[in-house]
Amino acid sequence: MIEVQDVSLTYHGAGTSALSNVSLSVHPGESVAIAGASGSGKTTLLRLLNGLRLPSSGRVVVDEMDTANEKHVWEIRRRVGLIFQNPDNQLVSTTVEREIAFGMENLGLDRAEMRERISDVLSRLSLESLRDRPPHHLSGGEKQRVAVAAVLAMRPTYLLLDEPTSLLDALGRREVWSIIAGLAEDASCAVVHVTQFPEEIALATRVLVLDGGKLVFDGRPLDLFGAASDLRNWGLKRPPAMAIADELRANGITIPASVATLDELVLAVSRDESREGGV
Amino acid sequence: MRIVITDLSVIYERGLPDERAAVSGVTLSVDQGESVAIAGPTGSGKTSLLEVMAGLVAPTSGTAALEGADGTLRSAVGLVYQFPELQFFEESILDEVAFGLRHQGAAEEEIPGIVRNALARAGLDPGLFLDRSPLSLSAGEKRRAALACMIALDRPFLLLDEPSAGIDPAMRERLVKFMLDMLEEGCGLVLVTHDLELAGRVAGRMIILSDGRVVADATPDSIFRDAPLLERLSLDPPPRYQLVNRVKSLAASKAPELERLLLPSVGRHLADVGRR
Structure with a gap:
């Protein structure tokens, strides 16, 4: 379980806080959407969940490990995978295959296991034909699928995605979605994703809405979409x-x-x- | 004034092991005052075509030129990138938006006014954002700041690469209004997008690319009704077309009434549907 306990965060030099007194918990088996207007704190919240950002006050605890405690950093990173909004921020290798291997090498997996996982994620994301291509030569949408594959290969307990489908075409979006849905269904993994697409919120089991850094809704998508006036105020649509x-x-x-x-x-x-x- | 692309091919890494053709044999033109959406699967050459139109990538073969006016594509076209953070390097939004203006030789005393106006049009309150670092903005705000940089340059053509990615629904409505305003003012608009709903609302014409080739060049409405084409390229048309297309194949007897209720009658411009 990831627990966010009364967390606030103010960026250096910013007048207002990016997040104010947010509390929630995320359990394996859940598919959680984070929604809210631009600048409402969605990406900030996501980055707190794996300790990439630390709270100014309050605590974030991943499976009983405080993200502020440095000795837990590696274990937390192993369990909580993060996929950035812009895939260029995380692609570093010379081929797609090496890119996917990179994270697993850091986990110290043996080669046979790595090979098996690489084949698995390449086929799940329809990337086999791009196996030997340099990631930086791929299109924006292809890069995004590689980034998802590289993190999936590490088999995280919690998968965080920042607008994973914003650059994908319809097919890519369906592929990423069926993977997200499958992961959350097998109950060993929780998926938390930031999204702007109301139809993706509808597919999640739970939705968190941020407005000006405050958590203003935590519940079922259908209940959220029933509250028309709130939706408008929070910059959302049905x-x-x-x-x-x-x-x-x-x-x-x-x-x-x-x-x-x-x-x-x-x-x-x-x-x-x-x-x-x-x- | 028009952008004219003739028999264009773009090949990357020519002569190297990973040589690949991004664009193959594309011929098209875009007039000032016209709004064209370019769609197609990821990797189909959309961004490369846009970069050629902006004069940033040279054709491997074929030509890309500005007709009906002096000057180069580069001086007539403003391009807003897919990843706006790649274009930021100044310390404040003011300097960032002013950068291109200064480069163009704008008078220093006019710059603050132009920058404020451009920010406001892009949906960023100048009072709040002028002094902020571009790198401190959220993704959606960066996108608007990048748009402001191009609005400030006031070019006859505006090219937008995935303008609606990562922006919230309220800002999306403002983006649509902004694009329709630009059109009314006589700007030529080219947008590359997976967001066919957006394309349907602002584009009078739609070009579909697949493997670097043009496979359709028609009105959005006629492309959205072409279920086999969309299916073949894994493109999702706007939801109401998707609904009608899918019901047609599942329960044909029910499709005509849905079509009458949900789709524009022939000849009516799609933007009207979006505004309804």
Whole structure:
């Protein structure tokens, strides 16, 4: 479990705090979205969770290890993987394969194990054809998939992603999402991701909303999207599927209230030809 | 004034083991006052094409030129990069936005006014941001600061690489309004994006690249209705088109009413749908 206990953080030279009195905990098996307007503290919160940033006050505790205690740094980094917003910030090697091996070498894994994990993540992220290419020659979206692969190969207990799909095309986004969903489902890993996409918030099991550095919502995505006036104040929007569903309801088409994603909406309108009020 | 690209190819690392073609045989032109979205899978050559249009990457073969005016592509085009932090190096936002202006020879006493105006148009309050270090900004703020740098230069063409990546929904609405305003003022707009919803709202024309080649050049509406093309390239059209396209294949009898309710009738500009 990662525990954030009454954490505040003020950046050097900044007048206001980036985070104020935030408390929460994250457990393996959860898929947590962090949402909020630009500058609300999302990236700051993410970086506190693996000790990359330390709180000005309060504590962050990863599996009973305080991130402020230097002797825990390596163990915490092993358990908590972080993928940056801009993949160029973390790609350092000469080939995709070496890039993926880099983190594992630091963990001291043996070569057979490393080879197996490399093949595994290359195929899961459809990167086999890029295996021998230099990461810095890849496109923005391909780099992002390499960054995800390199961190996944380290098999972290907690995976932190800062807008992992913002540069990906639809296919890349679906790939990254199915991996995130699969990781959270097997209950041995927690996934925490910052996102701007309402439809990605809808896919998470839990959503945290930050507004001006304060945690203003911690609950289920459907409950968040039900609170229309708060959403606007926090700079968020409902998923497009929910807005389209409302538009269809206004035209007399019956759509269940639980519909939040496009997949659910497609099913809802395609089902049951004969039902009254159906399309 | 127009940007004219003729039979363009861009090959990186030519003659080396990892030689690869980013752009192959592309011919297109963009007029001032026109808004063009370039989409396609990652690695399809979008950013390379944009860099050629900005005069930053030289064609390996073919030509890229400015027609209808004196000057070079570089002097007529402003490019906002995908990763704005790569272009920042000054100590304050003021100096950062002023950098290009000074380089262009703007009078020093005019600079603060131009910078303030550019920041405000990009959605950053000059009062709060002028003295901040560009590196202290959040990702979304950096993106707006990078946009301000180009607004300040007041070029006839504005090229944007993934302008909506990492910005929140409220800022996205402002970005759309900004782009429509720029168009009305006669600026030529080219955006590279995976965000086809955004493309549908601001672009009158859409170019789809695949493996460095143009595979479609049409209105966003007609491309969004072309389910086989989108499927083949793994592109997701805006949600309402996605819904209609998928229902068409799942429950064809229900599609016509959905189409009537959700999609623009032929001939109506998509931007109207976005504004509704």
